[in-house]
Amino acid sequence: MESSLTLVVPVTAFLAASFVIFKLAMRRHGEPLPPGPPGDPFLGHLFRMPKGEPAQAYHEWAKVYGASTRTLALFCLQESEARKLVKNLVRCKDYNDYHAAINRFSTGILSRITTGHEILLPDDPYMTFSNTMLEIFSGTGSPGETPVDLFPILKHLPSWFPGTYYATIARSYQSMAQGILDFSVSYVEEKQRLGEAAPSFVLEHLENIQEGSSQVDIKELKDMTAAFFGAGRATTASTFAVFLLAMVHYPDCLSKAQKEVDAVLQGKLEQLPSFEDREQLPCIEHLMQECLRWFPVVPLGVPHRSIQDDVYRGMFIPKGSIVFSNIRGISLDESVYHKPYEFIPERFLASPEGPGEPKFTDAFGFGRRACPGLYLAQDSLWIAIATFVATCDVHPLLDSMGQPILPKLHLMEGIDAHPTDLRCVIKPRKRGLDMMDI
C-alpha cells in the first residue's frame, strides 16, 4: 500500500507536468484543433467518447461541429471455397451457424494462400487459430480507444493503477499471441520436414530465407502472415454477412441478380458462375460494392498516430494525436450518395441508366496505409456473392402470426464489426441442389 502511494505522487506530478507542456505546445500554433464537442481539462475527450455506435455518433458530431474527417490458381481456389461456403450454409442447422460457415470461407481462402492448407472440417486447427486471434483483438479493446492508447505510459504502471486494465489484459495474452504469430510458419516448416509442403506464400519466403536470398527475416514473415489473418479474415466474412442481411431486407435485389446470373449461365456446361463471367454480371459487382458502402465493416478505419505536428485544412493536428477516419460517416455522405441508409445497388449504374455514384473504395482506407488486401477481398466477395445468388434463396423467419421477422440492421462495435442479427433461412435453388452432389 505504501509503495502504491509512493507511485501516485510522481505519476500525478508527471501527468500534471505533461498537461502544462501540452497546453504550452498548443499555444505555439495559430491553427485551431479539429472541431468537436468541448473536452475535459487534461483528459480531453477520454470520457466524451460516444458509448454506443461511435461511427454514427461521430457522423452526427460532424454535422454539429463541422467535418474534420475521410491471378489463375488463386481464382480456382476462390471458386472452390465459394462453392464450399454455399454448401456449408445450406447444411447449417439454423441461422445461429451461419457466422461459423462464413468464417470458414474467409479463413479457408487465407489458409490456402498463406500455407497451402485446405480446411475440410469445422474444427480445423486454422479455425481455432483465427478464432483465438480475434479473441485477443476483441479482448484488448478497440484500437486507439483505450486509456493505454491515449496515455502509453500506463503500460508501465501496476495493474491496480486506474486506466491500466487493457495493458494488463494485453500482458496476459502475451504467450497466446506468440503462439498465434508462430502458427502458420511452424505449420509449413513441419510440412517441409515431412516433404509435404504445398506451394504457398510462407513456403516461398521460407525457402528464400533458407537460401539466404530473402528480403524479409523469419520474424517479419511471421508478422506478415499473422497480419493476413488478423486483417483479412473477419473483414471479408463480415462483409459477406452484410450481403445476407441486405438480401433478407431487399429481396427484389436478389431476384434481379438471380435473373441476370440465370441468363448468363444458361446453356453453359459448367452451371456455376466463375471469374470468366465477371464482365457479364455487373449486377453482382454492384451488389458487392453496395455491401461495402451500406455497412462498412471497419467503420472507424484503423487509427493512426501522427508522428509530427501537422496542419490539415487549417486545423492543427498535434504530434502524437490518434486520428480516426470515419469511414461509416463518409459512406453516409448525402452529397455523394442519395438515400444513404438504403441498399440501392443501382446507384453505381452510369448515366443514363443510373446516377453513376462512385464506388466506395474508402471501405479499404486511404493513402499509403490503405488495405493491401483490397483486390483479394473483392475477388473473394464477388465469387461468394455470385455463387450464392446462382444457387440459393434467402427468406426471413416468420413469427407465430406468419409475419416476417426482419433481422436488425446493426453491426457489432469494435474491431470485429459483423452483423449481430442474421435471422433468416437459406434454401438451395435447383442449381444449388444439383451442386450439393458435386
Ligand code: HEM
Ligand atoms: C472486405 C474486406 C476488407 C476490408 C473492408 C478491409 C479494410 C481495411 C482497412 C479500413 C484498413 C485500414 C487502412 C488505413 O489505415 O487507412 C485495412 C488495413 C489492412 N488490411 Fe484490409 N480489409 C479487408 C480485407 C483484407 C484482406 C483480405 C487482407 C489480407 C489478406 C487485408 C490486409 C490488410 C492489412 C495487412 C492492413 C494493414 C495495412 C497497413 O497498415 O499498412 N485486408 N484493411
